[in-house]
Amino acid sequence: MSEVLKAIVERRSVPRFQKREVPEEFIEKILEAGRWAPSYANLQPWEFIVVRDAGTKERLTAVAEKVTIYRRGIENADAVVVVVADPEVDPLHYREDAAVATQNMALAAHALGIASYWIGIPEGGPGSAEALTKEILGIPDEFSVVALLPLGYPDPGYTPQKERRPLEQMVHYDRYGNRKK
Template identity: 35%
Template sequence: MDVIRAIEERRSIRKFKDKVVPKEIIEKILELATKAPSGKNRQPWKFIVAQDNTKDEMVRIMENSLHQNKKENKSTGSLESSMNSINEASAVILVFNTFSNIEEDYNHHRLLTDTQSIGAAIQTVLLAAQDFKLGTLWICDIFYCDREICSWLNCKDELVAAVAIGYPDQSPYPRPRKPLEEVVRWI
C-alpha cells in the first residue's frame, strides 16, 4: 500500500453499493486499527460491528431519536444524512472509549490522550479500508442518539464515533483544505 497515495485519494463516502463486505476484510481492518499508536499504550478503543438486520435495527433506533429530537426542537445536525449512509453501507463500526465512563480518576488529560488514540485507530480504519478499495464515512452525528444506542447494546462504554463501511457508489471531488501557511507556524 502506498500510504501517501491512500491519504491523498481517501474521501468521505456517503453512497454505497448494495454489496456485502466480507467479515474477514472487516476483521483485518479492525486488527490493523488496534495497531494504531496509543498514548501510554492504554488502547482505549472497543469496536462493535453491525451488519444486516442488526444494522437495520440500529437505523430504526436512530430514526426514533431523530423524530424525538425534532419533536422537542433539539438539534439533529446531519443525523438524517448519516443514517442514510449507514443504511446503504455494508456495515457500521461503532467506536467506544472503554475508560471514560468507568475510571474513577478519569481527567481531562486522560480524555485528551484517549481521544487522540481512538482518533488514530479510526484513521487507521479509514486508510486500511482504502487499501481494500472500500469507502468509509467517519460519523459523529451518532452523538444525537448515543444513549439510545448504548442502551440497546447494553453497553456502558462511551460511544465516540461510527464508521460506515462498504463499496463506494460515488467518487467525490477532493474537499478544500486550508493552505499550509494558515495552519503551520515555524519558529
C-alpha cells in the same frame, strides 16, 4: 508516492454505497488496523462493535439523523463499526485514542477499496446521539461513544469534493504567527 501517503491523501468520506457485501476478511483487516493504532501509554481503551444486522443498522439511522445529514448512508452501508472508549482505562486521552483507531480503520478500508464516512458522536446526556447509541447496542453507560464508521463499496455515482486549507495558512515556524521558515 508511498502507499500510505496515497491512502491518506486520496481517502474521502463517502455516504453512498453499493448493495454489495464487504468480505469478512476485509472487515477483519480493517479492525486489525484499528487494533494497531497508537494510544496514550499503549492503554488501548477502545472497543469496536461491528454491526451488520439490518434491523440494528436501521435503528442506528436515528443516531445518524441527530448528527448528520447523511441519514440513509447507514442503512446502505454493509457494516458499521461503532468505536467506543473506556475512560477508566485511559482517563486522560480516551477520545483521542479512539479517534486515532477510527482513522486507522478509515485508511485501511480505503486501501482495500472500501469507502467509509466518519460520524462523530459528541458526549451527551439523556436523549443525545450517544445515549441512543448505547441504548441500541447495549453499551455500558460508563463508556464514551466516539464514532460510527459505516463501511461499504462506494457508489460510483457519488463524487466527493473536498479541499483543504493550504499549508501556508496552518503552519507556523518556531513561534505562533511566524509564517517564514
